[in-house]
Amino acid sequence: MSLQEIDAAISSGLPEEQLQDLRDYFGRSRPTRADLRSALFSTITRKYAHQRYLFPAPAGLSESLHPLMAWWAVLYALSMLARYQPAQWAGHINVDDSQHAVPIEKLLERAMGHLPVLIADTIDEVATWT
Template sequence: METILGTPYREGIHYVLPALQGNQRPLHPLLTWWGVLYALASIARYEPQSWAKSINVDKRNDRIANAIEHLLEMALSAIPELVTRELHRMDRQSLTRRGGPPAPRGPPLGHRLLPIGSSQ
């Protein structure tokens, strides 16, 4: 029987993500986001006419434009959260290896980063 591994994503939610050939672990969500954003950036840079048509909400392909807009809005909150969580995880591992006191846990999932200069 084949085992399916879930990947922790956000706010305690797990997703089933594919593993690359020869790897037992699924892709990390940051790597998945990188691939998606890299592909969109490549289209925008090398196929600007196709990109402009794809993001035009006034045309008949507004479903594609809405999907791209939704994806990019999700990236604005998901990526900083994933990076913050991963940096805290790496910091805890580093302190553990050096024999130092355990690092405080990072911000809880769902934590929102405030813009620089914010008073809150």
Template sequence: MTVPLDVPGRTAAEVLEALAGYPSLAGARPLKMGHGGDPFADGSDTIFRDADLSPWSPLAYIGVPAPRQMTLQGRWGLLDSLFSVTEERNGKVRGIALPAVGGHPAPVPLMLWWALLLGLSSLVRYHPTAWTRAIDLDTSVLAAPLREVIDIAKVRVPERLLTALTDVP
């Protein structure tokens, strides 16, 4: 089973090094270019990337060994195990692999949003001049990304809160 992934590297060794920091991707391996038998790349094999087909999509393909035929439930379970978080948006399911933090699994996305927004609100409260300079579109390179993060937070944080409150194990 394969999935496209935006990860740096042209050789299997480089991609495997990048994947090492993602606990949910343990056991995943990149696909090699022009494979005949075993599709998985090892060592210095050149890997298959979307950029080889279309330059605007530089995604690498990684995979995990899977049976040729499997139930849909088995496929979903295997896909779900590759990602730290899966979310559905506009009818499309998207997986997110979060890196390890300090040798431990990454915090859940709600906690990541909380940490980001706490940091930004602390900047606003305790350093208002720096914040005002940071969001000035005419002078700051951070202004557009900060505004985009805030716009995204308006949608994602309520969704994450609802999920956290309604998903009971």
């Protein structure tokens, strides 16, 4: 969503219930345009690796895919390939013969670095739910 689209959404007016939530959140009777932009941006993005990212919403769901679920899906698919198709898996990770070996290795290295932090962040996120 572009800044112009965010401005248009703000200008068209938010429902009174959402405005009251924003007033409560920001502790002001009238949130500023920057407050509204920040709040709207926070609703359409997810925090991941100390930044905000847009994640797709799977078909039929209104919310975007959580980063932990995205990692789970990728690693689950790779684990199924390794377990049930070991010959194909061995071919894919053979650095001498496969163009997929290095990207798979980099993906798994990144997973080892990202997942412990992501799991801790997700636990903190869930712990703050009311």
